[in-house]
Amino acid sequence: xxxxxxxxxxxxxxxxxxxxxxxxxxxAMSRNSHRIIVTVIGKDRVGIIANVSAVLADAGANILxxxxxxxxxxxxxxxxxxxxxxxxxFGELKSRLNAKGEEMGLRIDAxxxxxxxxxxxx
Amino acid sequence: MSVSxxxxxxxxxxxxxxxxxxxxxxxITMGISLRDCSHPxxxxxxxxxxxxxxxxxxNLVRAGEEIASEYGIPVINKRISVTxxxxxxxxSAADSYVLMAEYLDRAAKQVGVNFIGGFSALxxxxxxxxxxxxxxxxxxxxxxxxxxxxxVNIGTTKAGINMDAVALMGRTIxxxxxxxxxxxxxxxxxxxxxxxxxxxxxFMAGAFHGIGEPECxxxxxxxxxxxxxRAIEKDGQTDFGTLAATIKRTAFKITRMGELVGRAASEKLxxxxxxxxxxxxxxxxxxxSVARILEAMGIERVGTHGSTAALALLNDAVKKGGAMAxxxxxxxxxxxxxxxxxxxxxxxxxxxxxxxxxxxxxxxxCSVGLDMIAIPGxxxxxxxxxxxxxxxxxxxINRKTTAVRIIPVPGKKVGDMVEFGGLLGRxxxxxxHRESSQGFISRGGRIPAPLQALNN
Numbered sequence: 001x002x003x004x005x006x007x008x009x010x011x012x013x014x015x016x017x018x019x020x021x022x023x024x025x026x027x028a029m030s031r032n033s034h035r036i037i038v039t040v041i042g043k044d045r046v047g048i049i050a051n052v053s054a055v056l057a058d059a060g061a062n063i064l065x066x067x068x069x070x071x072x073x074x075x076x077x078x079x080x081x082x083x084x085x086x087x088x089x090f091g092e093l094k095s096r097l098n099a100k101g102e103e104m105g106l107r108i109d110a111x112x113x114x115x116x117x118x119x120x121x122x
Numbered sequence: 123m124s125v126s127x128x129x130x131x132x133x134x135x136x137x138x139x140x141x142x143x144x145x146x147x148x149x150i151t152m153g154i155s156l157r158d159c160s161h162p163x164x165x166x167x168x169x170x171x172x173x174x175x176x177x178x179x180x181n182l183v184r185a186g187e188e189i190a191s192e193y194g195i196p197v198i199n200k201r202i203s204v205t206x207x208x209x210x211x212x213x214s215a216a217d218s219y220v221l222m223a224e225y226l227d228r229a230a231k232q233v234g235v236n237f238i239g240g241f242s243a244l245x246x247x248x249x250x251x252x253x254x255x256x257x258x259x260x261x262x263x264x265x266x267x268x269x270x271x272x273x274v275n276i277g278t279t280k281a282g283i284n285m286d287a288v289a290l291m292g293r294t295i296x297x298x299x300x301x302x303x304x305x306x307x308x309x310x311x312x313x314x315x316x317x318x319x320x321x322x323x324x325f326m327a328g329a330f331h332g333i334g335e336p337e338c339x340x341x342x343x344x345x346x347x348x349x350x351x352r353a354i355e356k357d358g359q360t361d362f363g364t365l366a367a368t369i370k371r372t373a374f375k376i377t378r379m380g381e382l383v384g385r386a387a388s389e390k391l392x393x394x395x396x397x398x399x400x401x402x403x404x405x406x407x408x409x410x411s412v413a414r415i416l417e418a419m420g421i422e423r424v425g426t427h428g429s430t431a432a433l434a435l436l437n438d439a440v441k442k443g444g445a446m447a448x449x450x451x452x453x454x455x456x457x458x459x460x461x462x463x464x465x466x467x468x469x470x471x472x473x474x475x476x477x478x479x480x481x482x483x484x485x486x487x488c489s490v491g492l493d494m495i496a497i498p499g500x501x502x503x504x505x506x507x508x509x510x511x512x513x514x515x516x517x518x519i520n521r522k523t524t525a526v527r528i529i530p531v532p533g534k535k536v537g538d539m540v541e542f543g544g545l546l547g548r549x550x551x552x553x554x555h556r557e558s559s560q561g562f563i564s565r566g567g568r569i570p571a572p573l574q575a576l577n578n
Contacts, residue, residue, distance in 0.1 A: 118382040
């Protein structure tokens with residue numbers, strides 16, 4: 001944990017001090033980290049992890065952790081993904097995930113980790 | 123470092139607040155100082171203002187859209203507030219500032235924001251030549267522009283109420299309605315009369331960039347009546363302590379989103395972060411209503427007895443929860459109760475459960491005031507001035523911001539429906555008292571500042 005956060009502190013300094021960047025570069029979206037949370041909500045079926053992982057792998061995004069559970073009869077899969085080395089802009093990755101979701105009849109979304117950190121952690 | 127930092131419940135809660143309960147960032151508002159844009163020639167001043175706004179706000183809309191995409195939270199409006207124009211335009215010899223309003227409108231369109239606030243004057247103690255010129259320009263300015271919002275501060279707790287300005291604003295509102303009669307007096311929806319106006323309000327139509335503010339600043343207004351409603355409904359019939367705690371917890375989470383977005387916007391635009399405004403701002407959309415929150419507390423229809431107490435509890439709990447969530451809280455920060463912009467208010471007003479007088483009582487404990495209320499088109503200017511005076515008195519005595527944004531709809535009678543469209547919504551024309559206030563309003567002068575002690 002601490003090793004991780006040290007590594008995290010080193011890189012983003014560059015992003016934070018950089019001139020406002022609208023290139024869509026994944027590094028530019030980061031306030032404090034390069035992690036995003038991918039959520040998949042819908043009916044459970046074969047191949048969800050395989051399909052979502054393939055989209056992420058294609059984009060060069062690294063899956064750090066996966067958890068899944070069933071809430072209110074819905075299957076919920078949550079992935080923490082590192083996009084620091086991703087080769088495509090965040091917006092593009094997000095629309096690829098959305099498209100895959102539509103194809104599979106699921107809701108797939110991607111949000112920066114900070115949303116959850118700000119809302120649920122002090 | 124794992125997903126287990128966040129439980130699935132937490133992640134789903136956040137997603138549900140956005141997807142199903144209309145949690146959104148209502149506005150990212152960039153405040154821009156135009157104090158350096160004065161010029162003896164009004165056209166030159168307007169050009170300087172236009173250039174400065176276009177330069178500083180060039181990337182505002184884009185930044186807002188990027189933030190919405192990255193965080194998955196809708197950012198509904200991107201807006202601009204500027205230094206009160208009376209201060210900027212006064213050095214010119216012009217008697218009308220309509221030209222300045224047109225340049226502001228053009229700048230807003232150029233950078234893509236949907237409103238620009240600050241066609242304003244601060245006249246709580248008295249009026250200068252520039253203030254008089256600005257107020258005289260308001261009706262036409264609001265008729266010939268689409269995105270410019272005007273506001274006038276006519277009183278403060280420290281200065282009292284400038285009743286000459288109140289009388290003038292009564293006439294100005296009537297004239298504004300007349301010049302926009304073809305749109306049901308829409309100009310009046312862009313005109314706010316304040317007591318104790320704040321310098322850092324991000325919400326329209328009353329936003330302006332106060333004189334103590336920095337060169338440029340980012341202020342954020344959040345919104346989440348739906349999320350508060352859902353939390354209260356989920357709790358069921360609890361006692362008031364539990365109810366207040368639930369509202370505080372939800373307000374905390376909502377405000378954290380504002381804090382996050384404000385910091386992100388500030389970083390992206392390289393502009394200091396000002397404040398998060400904690401107001402619960404409703405929209406006409408289903409599930410985005412403050413009235414519904416009061417009804418979920420056990421009020422059959424907003425406007426009936428108990429509504430003021432319910433609103434007081436809500437407003438205070440929102441502030442307590444929100445204040446803990448943000449480093450800098452400001453603006454208006456409370457629960458808004460506009461009539462036309464809240465489906466529950468519209469219904470209650472249409473069926474007669476909510477009256478004008480009850481609305482006035484509720485404004486004693488809410489954040490702003492008589493907001494987006496349609497009244498008969500033949501209401502005399504003195505009556506409108508008296509409505510403003512009453513509302514300003516509530517603000518002055520209670521040391522709070524109050525405001526009047528009222529629309530005397532030309533040709534419409536009590537009970538008629540008026541459509542303003544979009545976020546401005548629709549409203550039934552409400553009855554006001556028929557008895558005259560003319561003798562009171564025509565006295566002239568100021569209502570002296572109140573005592574700050576012996577306050578019962």
